[in-house]
Amino acid sequence: MSRLSPLNWPVLRQLRTGDAFGRDTNTRSVRTEEISARISEADRVVKSVCPYCAVGCGQRVYVKDEKVIGIEGDPDSPISRGRLCPKGSASEQLVNSSSRITTIKYRAPGATEWTELDHDTAMDMITDRFLAARRRGWQDTDDQGRRLNRTMGIAGLGGATLDNEENYLIKKLFTAAGAIQIENQARI
Structure with a gap:
């Protein structure tokens, strides 16, 4: 026919x-x-959590030749049950973007250009500034002689892109350093 x-x-x-x-x-x-599905070529599947908000939707990250080739919602996640919002669905672009900066950039006060720093130098600069601010804002006692043991020189603002465990550890770090101004984007 x-x-x-x-x-x-x-x-x-x-x-x-x-x-x-x-x-x-x-x-x-x-x-x-x-x-065939584009993810059928993946070497492995890694479970992850979406980096965008405090919901914590589960993701399946498909990797081929150590490069992310796709991200989908994880149906095993009790939070999102395999669903992702538009931002979560597009998170593969966050990883593979040609404009993604993968080095540490620093712009000195008054400078007009960014320079690259190695990891150790950047960590030393951050540590020195953190300790100096803590020291400058330290308060042993108040006006009535009551013990305070706190600093007003540093504050912490956690991001919703971190999971609960990371935010918990950051809270403990800032509390141990004497900071009392600690907040989180997910609570604001």
Whole structure:
């Protein structure tokens, strides 16, 4: 039968082959039979958490040759049950963006250009500034002689892109350093 025969029209073909609802061979073509999912080429699947907000939606990250090739919602997650919002669905672009900065940048006071720093130098600068601010703002006692043991020189603002465990550890760090101004974006 020729392709243009009226007997080959989709509705007639469905009725002729017993596929009245069009869910069997009538909906398939050579092209669709050859298509495979882009994630089928992945070397491994890593479970992760979406980095965007405090909800903590589960993600499946598909990796091939140590490069992220796709991210989908994790159906095993009790929080999101396999669903992701538009930002979570696009988080693969966050990882693979050609404009993503992967080095430490520093712009000195008064400078107009950024320079790259190595990890150790950057950590030393942050530590020195943290300790100096803590020292400058330290308060042993108040006006009435009551013990305070706190600093007003540093404050902490946690981000909702961190999970509960990371925020808990950051809270403990700032509390141990004597800071009392500690807040989190997810609570504000």
